[in-house]
Amino acid sequence: MSVVRGQDSVRKGMEMDSLKHWVIGLTVLCGFHLSAGLAMAGIEGISGVVNGSHHTFDLEARTGYITTGEGNSVYMWGFADATGSLVGAMQYPGPTLVVTEGDLVTVNLENLLPVDTSIVFPGQNVTVVASDQAGVLTGEAPAPVKIGSEWINGNATYEFTATKPGTYTYYSGTDTGLQVEMGLLGALIVRPAANTDWAYDHVSTAFDFEYLYILSEIDDVIHDAVETNPTDPVDMSTRHTKYWLINGRTGPDTLFPSGAPYLPTQPYSSFSQTLPGKDVLLRVIGGGLDLHPFHTHGQNFRILARDGRMRSSSPTSGADIGLSDFTLTVAPGQTYDAIWNWTGAGLGWDIYDSASAHTCLGFMIETKTAGDFDPVTHEFCPDHGKPIPVDLPQNQFLAFGGFWTGSPFLGQEGALPVGEGGNNPTGGFYFMWHSHNEKELVNFDIAPGGMLTMMAVEPPGTPIP
């Protein structure tokens, strides 16, 4: 198991020198973020109208706009929850639909776009209950037509039984390349019936926290062309993406809370938090049209499933053959479930500060057994009392990122120059999770930005929403 990356990331904080400039600017925005509280729910989603085990979702396909980290505004097509609080507004990505294994799911789609559209649900056996016109992949909801003085919107209704738990995606089945580019995509989560804190029907998929990461891209030139001429065909071979997004936001907007009022059409955060030793379920979806190497600094993850099916050596063995890796190749349309668990094991130094009085498993000195972890702090006891093996540079030799607390130890703060810091009040270890295709870490050539977010390993006792 490689922990070298973990050491690098913790000690350096941020990898790239250029990031320091961004993070100084970020402190202003993150000040806003922090004053709103660190309230980040694991996975935001909707359950629809629930009648026993029947979930009905009323979705609309609408036009709208999103904002990007360097201040641009981009015309989009997106799904909207017709019964949600943002009535009349699309969202990007579309609402995350959350149901339970065995539920009957009905999705009503009303189309207010200038073009025909539809929804496909790969991995589900879908019945088109009704549609105003047939399409190649599925029944479609045509564009609104004017009859007399009234506009009549197109409709389609899809139904399926969510027979198997897992992470799934949905997207437009009409002119898929263009309509996914324009934003018509979302996630579907099916929870196991017996255990809502398992990803699948096996204990090997149990988790303490869960997060959703929908990766996508945008070529604003295509969006401008569509905004001007919505029904003209688009030559997708001209596509040249300039924005890269997680859950519909470019970095650093990815760090702001879900439901932030200044991002009304981009309701989902991807800021992630955990505690040492806890299992975090990563639900990763290739939402766009390109592949991305999603890199989880700090620790390897263990793959559980692909496309909603566990990687199993036999039907009852659970997720026993998933690979351990630190970069996930995320391909369009595919879904991935993985468990990430940070322990600090093997770092070689006491993460709670060898100079501070604390015990590990009740002992004041290091233990010898490789599997020893403190049950409360999850400290790796073979490293207990070991000093950090570097001379920490003095402040006058540092450029400050807003997440540096002044101390390298978990839960600790140190002296900082006036005005520095503030983004990390709990003293967590912040790991940047990002597309390792580094050119994707910009917003229209402005660095840093793009496909990046943070996973914060917080000190024990920190409430994780």
Next chain:
Amino acid sequence: MHKVKFFIVLSTAFMMSGLAHGAEFWIRAERFTKTINGDAIPMWGFSESSDGGSSYGPPTVPGPELVVPVTETSLTIHLANLDVPERVSILIPGQRPDAMNPQIVGGRLFSLTDDVAAGNSGTYAWGVGSGSQALKPGTYLYESGSHQAVQIQMGLYGAMTHDHNTGVAYDNHPAWIAAPGAPAFLASYDESRILIFSEIDPVQHASIDTSTFTSAINYNPKYFLVNGEPYDGVLSSEIGTGWTVPGGGPKVLLRMLNAGYQTYVPVLNGRYFDIISEDGNILPFVRTQYSVELHAQKTHDAILVLGCDNAVNPSYTTTNLVLHDRRGNMSTSTPDGMLVHFTLPDGDNDFVPEFCDSCLTLPGFVDTNSDGFGNICDPDLDGSLLVNFGDFAAFVSAFFGAYNPDADFNTDGVINFGDLGTMATFFGGAPGPSGLVP
């Protein structure tokens, strides 16, 4: 034309005793024009000769499918170059050739192996010479090994397949653990399809053909193809035909190859397949997915089991399976370039495929009252899902009175004692089985 191959593995041919018999093919590289959506595009393709190289059929892109029989352990390809202005060659990634002699031109590598100039021919061998590596079973691309940035995109590629046994694509991986009741071979199949994904940049083709080409760096394909054609909005390929065991189950082997330079992600709507191999290597465990990452020059075999647990009446997708590229690659002038439309046989158009729909009589059954139960198992004339006196009364009326096709259980045109026997068999129970969800 969109080539649809319904591939039936024949029983093995005889083998000369004491000798390893080799498979032998004669193909020729030649220039031709391929018209896509009215656009005449210069191509370089392979044609095949069935008379030992005396005459050749028309060139195609992809080239002819080279099927190496089960019994053969070696392969010989005689390659002629009719008029391709560059020297061409043949490589099969994943198979070790008997010889590989890179050709340097002007100090730069031009061909990865011996090559053939226009007007000449050459012979390539796998597993023929002593000490050579025997041909491996699986699904492979054969392609030019010369100036690959130009020659592969111009069309010099095709599929080569070689099964381990009749109806078995690969031997089992040593680490494979058979689940109880599973077939002896993971890679056994009932029918197969070859799906070659590729793309065309017509601007580069034109410049290559007029010798004005300088670099592939601005490669920007406009046409996206499966088996050489973009989806035309109409064509479909029927799978699961001829299956005679009720309750579903035909295993369709999808041999997917990417002869292009970009990644494609085919996604199947509504069903899963089991990916069993990568680049001609059998996997120890299947990857059950609805999608496959098809990187440039990669091959994956996947088994699509046409089971019956998906049959819901009515269902748009039950009898239409669409494999579409989730990267959205479409031709610029027609929609849905990279799309394959499979249909399942559904003689009575009730959206329940034949192999799930019938009751004991495949093919040729009917379901006259369209309730999802084939007549032969459907004495439930009142649709109560229980065969009882209400149904018997209706049967008696038809027995003595007007012909009621629903009561003609064996569909022989008369309602008589043959049908009465069926009524007796089912009396007191439920109709079926059928493909309907119970």
